Amino acid sequence: MLKVKSGDVDRMGLLFERYHRPLFGFLYHMLGGRVEASEDLVQNVFYRMLKYRHTYTGAGEFRTWMYHLARNVLADYVKKNRHAAQHTDVADLAEHLGGGPRADEGLEHAQDVAQLHQALARLSPESREVLVLSRFQELKYGEIARVLNTTEGAVKVRVHRALNELKTTYLRIEN
Known part of the structure; x- marks a missing residue:
């Protein structure tokens, strides 16, 4: 750069x-x-x-x-x-899945991913952001702290709370 x-x-x-x-x-x-x-x-x-x-x-x-x-x-x-x-387009996910003997597994995986996206979408933007940065983008807590202009300890707390909230939300959607 x-x-x-x-x-x-x-x-x-x-x-x-x-x-x-x-x-x-x-x-x-x-x-x-x-x-x-x-x-x-x-x-x-x-x-x-x-x-x-x-x-x-x-x-x-x-x-x-x-x-x-x-x-x-x-x-x-x-x-x-x-x-x-905001919505999750399962068709976009299914488009990337191939046919064949494992098509049912692929569809089940697509539904799981769709539920995960629904759960993520229901989180507050702040919770969603720390989860995406830490779990999907694999940034270290120190890096996230610099991005969010906060402390590493605060990031750890936010991630922990957001994971708990995501788990609760995901389980509600699943049932």
């Missing part, structure tokens, strides 16, 4: 190759499984990286800065689309 900041914008392609999937995963889970919106927001994040490259100092990890931008893009999207209903 420091090379992009200094004017070598061709390096942006390398950053895209490395980080578009984790970024998509973060946005996908935060948006309750909406594929098209997540893809659009990934593009917006990379656009903002390029536009605001002068703000990257290199003092911290690039991922921390990237997730700050992603959170801002997500917040802007949510403000604009408050009326849009």
Whole structure:
């Protein structure tokens, strides 16, 4: 990113190759499984990286800065689309499943994933965010603390509470 900041914008392609999937995963889970919106927001994040490259100092990890931008893009999207209903599209998940002898297992897995997305969507945005960053994006608590501008201890508490809330919500949906 420091090379992009200094004017070598061709390096942006390398950053895209490395980080578009984790970024998509973060946005996908935060948006309750909406594929098209997540893809659009990934593009917006990379656009903002390029536009605001002068703000990257290199003092911290690039991922921390990237997730700050992603959170801002997500917040802007949510403000604009408050009326849009959050949903999990099982058809999107089933599209990735192949047929064959294990098709029933694939369908069952898709239903489990759909229930997980429903449970995640019912959590508060703050709870969902710490779970997505810690469990799906596999960021360390220290990294999450820097992204959220809080302490590592506070992140641990939030993750623990969010996991309990997710478990309770998931079990309610399952029954």
